Amino acid sequence: MTENTLINHMKTYLALSEEESSEILTFFDYQSYKKKETLLFAGKQCGRLFFVTKGCLQLYFINDLGNNKTIQFAIENWWLTDFIAFQNQKLSNFNIAAVENSKVLSISFSNFQELLSKFPKLEKYFRLIYETAYGAALMRLKYSYSLSKEEIFFRFREDFPDFVQRVPQYLLASFLGLTPEYLSEIKRK
Amino acid sequence: MTENTLINHMKTYLALSEEESSEILTFFDYQSYKKKETLLFAGKQCGRLFFVTKGCLQLYFINDLGNNKTIQFAIENWWLTDFIAFQNQKLSNFNIAAVENSKVLSISFSNFQELLSKFPKLEKYFRLIYETAYGAALMRLKYSYSLSKEEIFFRFREDFPDFVQRVPQYLLASFLGLTPEYLSEIKRK
Numbered sequence: 556m557t558e559n560t561l562i563n564h565m566k567t568y569l570a571l572s573e574e575e576s577s578e579i580l581t582f583f584d585y586q587s588y589k590k591k592e593t594l595l596f597a598g599k600q601c602g603r604l605f606f607v608t609k610g611c612l613q614l615y616f617i618n619d620l621g622n623n624k625t626i627q628f629a630i631e632n633w634w635l636t637d638f639i640a641f642q643n644q645k646l647s648n649f650n651i652a653a654v655e656n657s658k659v660l661s662i663s664f665s666n667f668q669e670l671l672s673k674f675p676k677l678e679k680y681f682r683l684i685y686e687t688a689y690g691a692a693l694m695r696l697k698y699s700y701s702l703s704k705e706e707i708f709f710r711f712r713e714d715f716p717d718f719v720q721r722v723p724q725y726l727l728a729s730f731l732g733l734t735p736e737y738l739s740e741i742k743r744k
Numbered sequence: 745m746t747e748n749t750l751i752n753h754m755k756t757y758l759a760l761s762e763e764e765s766s767e768i769l770t771f772f773d774y775q776s777y778k779k780k781e782t783l784l785f786a787g788k789q790c791g792r793l794f795f796v797t798k799g800c801l802q803l804y805f806i807n808d809l810g811n812n813k814t815i816q817f818a819i820e821n822w823w824l825t826d827f828i829a830f831q832n833q834k835l836s837n838f839n840i841a842a843v844e845n846s847k848v849l850s851i852s853f854s855n856f857q858e859l860l861s862k863f864p865k866l867e868k869y870f871r872l873i874y875e876t877a878y879g880a881a882l883m884r885l886k887y888s889y890s891l892s893k894e895e896i897f898f899r900f901r902e903d904f905p906d907f908v909q910r911v912p913q914y915l916l917a918s919f920l921g922l923t924p925e926y927l928s929e930i931k932r933k
Contacts, residue, residue: 616886624889626882638879642872648886671868678867679860683831685874690827692881693815697805697837699888700813700921732889 558585560608561660564632568680575674582670583660588653594661601640601647603661607633610657613726614649625730628654630718634684654722704733708741747774749797750849753821757869764863771859772849777842783850790829790836792850796822799846802915803838814919817843819907823873843911893922897930 561583562576571579583606588594594605597616605612607629614627614635626649629635637647644664653659662670671677698707708731712719719727728738750772751765760768772795777783783794786805794801796818803816803824815838818824826836833853842848851859860866887896897920901908908916917927 614882616890618890624886626885626889637882638875639883640879642875642879648883675864675868678871679864682867682871682874685871685878686827686831689874689878689881690829690831692878692885693803693826694828694837695885696815696881697813700815701805701807 558583558608558660560631561606565677565680568683569676579670579674579677580660582666583662585658585660588657588659590653590655590657593650593652594659595636595647595649595651597647597650599647601637601645602663604634604636604641604664604667605629605651606660606662607631607635608658608660610659611654611721612651612657612659613654613730614651615729616649623726623729625726628718628722628726628730630721634688638685654726699732704731704737705741707731708733708738747772747797747849749820750795754866754869757872758865768859768863768866769849771855772851774847774849777846777848779842779844779846782839782841783848784825784836784838784840786836786839788836790826790834791852793823793825793830793853793856794818794840795849795851796820796824797847797849799848800843800910801840801846801848802843802919803840804918805838812915812918814915817907817911817915817919819910823877827874843915888921893920893926894930896920897922897927 558580562571562579565571565579588610594612595601595603609631612629612635613625614629614637615623615625618624627635635651637649639645640647641664671681698710702710711731722730724738725735728735731738733741747769751760751768754760754768777799783801784790784792798820801818801824802814803818803826804812804814807813816824824840826838828834829836830853860870887899891899900920911919913927914924917924920927922930
């Protein structure tokens with residue numbers, strides 16, 4: 556039961572009874588996506604928040620030159636959406652697609668509000684998730700200002716060794732702001 | 745009473761009685777900082793979370809060339825710290841300094857935990873604050889990938905007109921990833 560991935564993740568932050576766990580899951584939809592399948596389209600209503608139970612998603616946009624620019628990856632136990640658009644129920648600034656075959660729980664905006672009002676203790680869970688994500692985004696900005704492209708890759712590989720193995724190299728290059736050619740040159744070293 | 749800035753900000757997200765408001769403020773310290781004064785030092789324990797009631801703070805680091813790189817500004821009603829270091833009670837990766845004379849409420853890590861356990865409804869307030877901050881950080885990464893330096897400045901001025909007036913130009917340039925010379929050239933256009 557990959558749905559249990561979410562409950563187990565929540566339980567690392569707070570206590571949940573069997574009954575609560577079952578009820579929490581009723582707020583979510585569960586879906587499998589094929590590699591390269593799109594879950595959220597830029598320019599369309601951003602109605603859902605996604606939680607990866609298996610696989611990998613990417614948040615990206617297409618720039619003026621038609622290139623795919625990856626802003627964020629999400630692997631198991633990560634949440635992903637266009638958070639600003641989701642919070643304000645606006646059109647998404649990003650696409651989300653499956654990087655590999657993935658299993659995903661998702662929740663609509665209205666269900667998310669209802670879930671939190673029914674289980675206020677989940678506010679703490681999401682507060683901690685977002686606190687970490689925001690802090691990590693600030694660190695990422697620091698790296699982008701202070702490290703060379705090569706150092707960014709080595710630090711990334713140190714922090715997320717499995718990730719570097721799993722993600723297609725052209726996506727990893729896009730995420731790190733490298734050309735695929737330059738990335739394979741660094742890796743050869 | 746600039747302390748009320750915090751209570752008023754919290755009240756835009758949730759209801760607080762007079763009694764609760766007074767008690768919440770007892771968890772905070774209140775301090776004034778002169779322009780350029782440092783509140784948090786990189787390499788020192790990151791023990792406090794800051795809320796600006798008046799003025800402006802910057803989160804920055806010094807790169808290998810000795811240049812000040814601004815990662816984040818905080819004006820009235822913004823929270824600021826090295827969130828990863830604060831959450832894990834580690835050494836800070838950043839400095840925080842006052843950009844102008846500023847009035848700041850701050851809370852220690854242990855008081856923050858106590859505050860949230862005494863007033864669990866504040867979890868929602870911080871969840872929403874961090875959700876917005878994280879979403880905005882992802883949008884900022886998008887801009888940095890998709891817009892020219894010039895477009896980044898114009899969008900920033902559109903989003904935060906007061907800010908562009910208030911912040912010293914060399915700091916604004918550092919934040920936007922421009923040289924001060926290039927920034928004044930853009931502004932002359």
